[in-house]
Amino acid sequence: MTPITPSNKTLRGTLIALFVVGATVAGNGCVHIPGGAIPNPSGGPTATPTPAGACGTLQTTTTQVIDMSQGLAASQDPVYGSILGYALDPGNGLFPTVAARITLLPSDKVQFQNIDADIAYSAVGFGTTAFPKVPYVFPNGTQNPIGNAIGSTQWSTGRIQPASSFTGATCYSQQFTLPRVGGGANVVAYFGDYDRYNLTGGTFRDVIVVTNSAPQSHRRRIKR
Numbered sequence: 001m002t003p004i005t006p007s008n009k010t011l012r013g014t015l016i017a018l019f020v021v022g023a024t025v026a027g028n029g030c031v032h033i034p035g036g037a038i039p040n041p042s043g044g045p046t047a048t049p050t051p052a053g054a055c056g057t058l059q060t061t062t063t064q065v066i067d068m069s070q071g072l073a074a075s076q077d078p079v080y081g082s083i084l085g086y087a088l089d090p091g092n093g094l095f096p097t098v099a100a101r102i103t104l105l106p107s108d109k110v111q112f113q114n115i116d117a118d119i120a121y122s123a124v125g126f127g128t129t130a131f132p133k134v135p136y137v138f139p140n141g142t143q144n145p146i147g148n149a150i151g152s153t154q155w156s157t158g159r160i161q162p163a164s165s166f167t168g169a170t171c172y173s174q175q176f177t178l179p180r181v182g183g184g185a186n187v188v189a190y191f192g193d194y195d196r197y198n199l200t201g202g203t204f205r206d207v208i209v210v211t212n213s214a215p216q217s218h219r220r221r222i223k224r
Contacts, residue, residue, distance in 0.1 A: 053120035053159030055171035065089040069116040086206035112173040117165040125155040126190040134202040151179040186211035
């Protein structure tokens, strides 16, 4: 994979700015308004200011990064249904444009990255059985980071700050490990955005399929 050089960082900053403009057109027709109001994620009528969220860095031991943005267009997965807002980062300095199922090895170490330049996003675990029905009442505290293991126990990135449209710097979640699987078995971890899962009728969501047969070519990350 090509190393991230200073010129590539400048290009990445430009791409973030272009991505936001493109997301206005392609990302469900939504304009990203900094500091805008969002309804209560539990389905109530109360509006609250969009929070800034946390901002972590990419860890040297992280092997896979999952990008988050409403600019990642919705897709229809043949097994898991509608998916929106998440995709595996290709690791080449560019961004994905369409949401997709995420398939990883049990040995992977994962961080989530907010590639949107205006809005905070999160990934909150729903367990390993299914997506919950809406309106869904998120467990207390899941707007903040919880845990370091993706699986059946409660985990959350918390809200992650937007990327900088000026420098190209992006914010990351804490690092997560994945469940172990044996042979040809797999574990499916369901998750969604704390603030937008209910607002989108339960479609701002994705799955991580953990399997020993996950493809790994050209997806390894390096420290920026």
